[in-house]
Amino acid sequence: MLKPSSPYPQAPYKTPSSPALDRQALRPDCANCFALCCTAFGFTRSADFAVDKDAGTPCTNLAADFSCTIHHSLRARGFKGCTVFDCFGAGQRVSQDLFGGESWLERPASKEKMFSAFKAARQLHEMLWYLAEAQVRTFDPEASQRAVVLRSIIEKAVGGDPDGLLSLDVQELHAEVRLLLMAVSEEVRASYFATGDDHLDPDLRPRADLSGKDLRSRRLCGADLRSSYLIAADLRGSDLTAVDLLGADLRNARLEGADLSRALFLTQPQINAAQGDLRTLLPADVAAPSHRGP
Numbered sequence: 001m002l003k004p005s006s007p008y009p010q011a012p013y014k015t016p017s018s019p020a021l022d023r024q025a026l027r028p029d030c031a032n033c034f035a036l037c038c039t040a041f042g043f044t045r046s047a048d049f050a051v052d053k054d055a056g057t058p059c060t061n062l063a064a065d066f067s068c069t070i071h072h073s074l075r076a077r078g079f080k081g082c083t084v085f086d087c088f089g090a091g092q093r094v095s096q097d098l099f100g101g102e103s104w105l106e107r108p109a110s111k112e113k114m115f116s117a118f119k120a121a122r123q124l125h126e127m128l129w130y131l132a133e134a135q136v137r138t139f140d141p142e143a144s145q146r147a148v149v150l151r152s153i154i155e156k157a158v159g160g161d162p163d164g165l166l167s168l169d170v171q172e173l174h175a176e177v178r179l180l181l182m183a184v185s186e187e188v189r190a191s192y193f194a195t196g197d198d199h200l201d202p203d204l205r206p207r208a209d210l211s212g213k214d215l216r217s218r219r220l221c222g223a224d225l226r227s228s229y230l231i232a233a234d235l236r237g238s239d240l241t242a243v244d245l246l247g248a249d250l251r252n253a254r255l256e257g258a259d260l261s262r263a264l265f266l267t268q269p270q271i272n273a274a275q276g277d278l279r280t281l282l283p284a285d286v287a288a289p290s291h292r293g294p
């Protein structure tokens with residue numbers, strides 16, 4: 001499963017099991033963050049953002065107390081992208097744990113390092129999100145232990161100091177995580193008879209462009225739709241059990257009445273970007289978006 005040259009420690013085959021990570025800890029806590037997403041990242045004027053903003057500069061809608069002055073009208077004001085974004089809890093982790101609760105306003109010299117740490121921590125927290133799911137979805141004890149080991153490496157990095165975090169090879173770690181997620185996906189989907197020769201629909205494949213397609217009559221369970229384009233696809237009433245949605249683009253996908261409660265590797269930003277209703281079933285730790293409509 002893993003490259004023999006992996007620089008990260010291999011899990012012994014049998015070790016005491018570790019409790020699964022509570023993904024509620026990966027939910028954003030904006031009250032304890034120095035608005036890092038509104039400063040560290042840049043954005044380009046588009047359907048998602050009404051203006052251009054350079055990375056490393058505060059958004060003009062940001063108040064001195066790190067709140068957003070247009071929070072209640074973001075979509076109406078052309079800032080849909082802000083309602084979709086999710087930091088996986090990296091904002092409060094960097095603000096409070098790595099930088100001790102001292103903001104970039106109080107200590108401007110820390111600004112650059114804090115923003116770099118946030119970008120790295122966000123990637124790592126997203127990996128934690130997937131690893132938590134991999135650990136509990138797999139029936140392979142070796143894969144489960146591998147998830148625990150990778151998780152501990154990440155938790156050590158984001159729980160240490162900024163220099164340690166920034167010295168981590170995030171891309172190398174990402175490659176390790178990706179391998180594990182693919183193996184767990186294959187294992188879970190296989191139980192739905194949707195791999196190899198039993199694959200039911202050749203259109204349903206990784207990186208497929210299914211934008212705008214009506215998929216309501218397709219049998220989707222167990223499909224591998226990793227990194228696929230499902231922009232405005234019609235999935236109303238569909239059963240997406242064991243469908244691998246890792247990195248799938250769900251912008252404006254129609255999810256009314258769809259069952260995603262057992263989909264694989266679904267994230268909050270994907271749901272924030274899609275359209276659902278009260279009948280849409282989600283995993284327990286993914287919340288229905290607070291906004292209504294597209």
Ligand code: SF4
Nearest residue numbers: 038059061062068082
């Ligand atoms: S519009 Fe509000 S939420 Fe979006 S980047 Fe600016 S301050 Fe942050």
